[in-house]
Amino acid sequence: MLSIRNLRVSFRDEHGHCVPALKGISFDIPAGRTVALVGESGSGKSVTAMAITRLLPTHGCQIDACSEILFAGRDLLTASRRELRQLRGADIAMVFQDPMTSLNPVYTVGEQIIETLMLHTRVGRKAAHQRAVALLKEVGLPTPDLKMTSYPHQLSGGQQQRVMIAMAIACEPKLLIADEPTTALDVTIQQQILQLLASLQKKHGMAVLFISHDLELVGQFADEVVVMHHGSIREHAPVQQIFEAPQDVYTKALLCCRPHLARRPARLPVIKDFLGEAGYSEPPQRQRGYLPDDEVILEVQNLSVEYHSRHGWFGKQHCCQAVQQVSFQLMRGRTLGIVGESGSGKTTLGLTLMRLQAASAGRVLFAGHDMLAMSPRQLCDYRRRIQIVFQNPYASLNPRFSVAQILTEPMLLHGIGRDHAERLQLAGNWLERVGLSHQALGKYPHEFSGGQRQRIAIARCLTMHPDILICDESVSALDVSVQAQVLNLLQELQDELGLSYLFISHDLAVVKHLSDQVLVMQHGRCVEQGDADTLYAKPQHPYTRQLLAAIPQGWPHSFKPQVA
């Protein structure tokens, strides 16, 4: 139904150079089938979707003259604005990644759906209203009548995405483009949305172009998979072949780079491993778990955190329990994983341990001393010994500082190194330790990729010789292959320096890979805690079971690397 022929798109950067984003890709989307477009950031998958709907910016973007996008026999690239407007929304609909920003916050949900309906179908307002209620019901929103008059901010993220889907299918489109529709959502919600999309696809017989960075996710859902890398197609095959007998090394790497629930190799494979002549064979498995003779380095007892908010000077005070009565022990040289969905209080917990957030009750014993009771002066030294790596490597490095400044500042503040020259020397050494060159010292953060920035952030922590590293979603913003590299780095550093990690993540597979002990949080409470292998094998709490069930399973007998 839709066929893309030799699509070439290039962007003009600020220096006036042409940067190719798509290097001549061709594929078809047959009617009623689901085609998944998989690739890492910068692979050109979103650009493809934008090209189909002609939403690419007109300025600074060039589409090659030989490119064709045929939709039901019409070339979309040469269609007039008028034709396009009729097609968009009616025949081709789109669901975007972030529902919070895709819905207009000043109109009610109902008005937005009605608007779509009245624009594209010749129905009156009353009929459109009825149809909108039916649509909301169809996408599984409870009390659709009430939801019609709600504003987007009154709905949760999952509900907003359902509304977006309702708008997309309102006019019975022939093609639905879903651009990372579940990336911004929690893992349990993600599963629901995927099931919804799958059932709607069958019911309406739509063709779906599903764009995702997660190959496992796609496995449940797609008929065909197109793997993209750097603007070209690496492999295009039916889903079964992609998972069971991938031909391309990049596809193989994508399949194996992600930590797996069933396996825990000592070192995760990275793309480079598959490019070699010898092929990749998996290193031996790593055993995890606390041992009886481990030394306790951090003990948290009944920690609670409350947020207070008050409206105006004389308003009533509101109290929100972000963390309630959490207790755990962290052993030297071990990793404690903390999993939970958004709003579970896991980030607040990490910040409280750093004393970046005040606790309301409880004790944090660090090597036997209560950190929460310390004076700021006493705290100074302890603070050096517990450090944090944040989620977003783009935000956690000061863009105005050079790498040398970023790395020497903590040493300066804590009196490490005699003079500037020595600190620079140390900074250079740490940079090399995390896999960057000495030359990087003079550069600025914007000159690095996400993975490299995260390495710099890790190096910044290491300059202070910490005992404990809190990794707050530290690898969640990274691409799969880069994620594997950073996870390997963290593991090497732990083995070498005896660091203890508090690994906070929403990603259960990553937590399983790195953790000895796992703590599951929900609504600020710890619902289950235990040895990593035991907890994943025999989850006790229903919430843990729910979380585990929501992990995308990929393909039952997917390609596995050989074990050495």
Place this chain on the structure above:
Amino acid sequence: MSTPSSLPPLTAANPSHNSLARLGWRRLRRDRLGFAALCIVGVYLLLALGAWSGLLARHWQDEVAKPFAPPTLFVGVGPQHVELNAADIDAASQRSRAAAAGDSSAATGLAASEDPLAADMAAAQQQAAQYRSAEAPKADSLPLGADQRGRDVLQKVLQGTATSLLVGLSGALLALAIGTVLGAISGYFGGLLDDLLLWGYSVFTSVPDMLLLLAFAAVSGRGIGTVVLVMAFTSWTGSYRLMRAEFLKHKSREYVRAADAIGASHSRRMFHHILPNVSHLLLVQFSMLTVALIKYEAILSFLGFGVGVTQVSLGAMLAEAPAELLQGYWWQMLTVTVVMSLLVTAFALLTDSLRDALDPKVK
């Protein structure tokens, strides 16, 4: 601040390492309009520097030409000014004396021999002739004409621009300093401190700007220093609001939290970490304020609250314009208008380009 300049082997080895400031500069260079505006502003600043240091237009107060001498290119086009000097008066009195003829003098109706003061008058006239110095010849025309007292409009406008720029720049700097410090404290610490400062801000903004300006000016007399202070005190509010919002936004950013985690103090986080990240806004705010203050100064001087009588500014020159225009002498007003519009436009365009060039949302 430890700058990368202390690492010569690393930075010198690879010149492609660009700080955001350097990237911004490069982007500004590419923006032709912005760069032209920058050049114009630069020329103005050079001229002003010349005037401040006394190299240029030092003698602007000298009456080097005949009053209202026209611009060189327009000699004879405008209204002709008739100047009466001592010789003219003498000649006129001679003529009237001749007309009165013989026995009676024009002034007294007495014959010279009967006038008791005649001898004294003659002596006084002789004395006056003795002391009359040879006056420098006064020019009939000047490149941009002369004003009422025969001062060179070109020199005057140079000096006036220098004064206006001095007032604008230092006023803007002071306003920005007040706004930034208060805004930083307000946004960063929040709480009661923020509330108190916000109240102060609300009080200031509740009074119309011009009224506040005039009230301050009225109680504090004339002079450049007063004008600078008055304008700084009335125009810090905009930058206060901006900085407060920026600090509020940045204090919860991860890089500031990371700085907290490595043990940086409050002031270090405020002024070492956050301030450089909002400096592009400050720069834009600075040039916008400068433009506004140059205009405010003109208005104040026009209304008579501006710089002192022994100083000249663009506004003071404009204040002379209405009386001159009535008599048809247009050159001073035209000069000031062109000079000021060019300056203000160039500054405004520069602001626009700076905003584009210094946006740190670089990939």
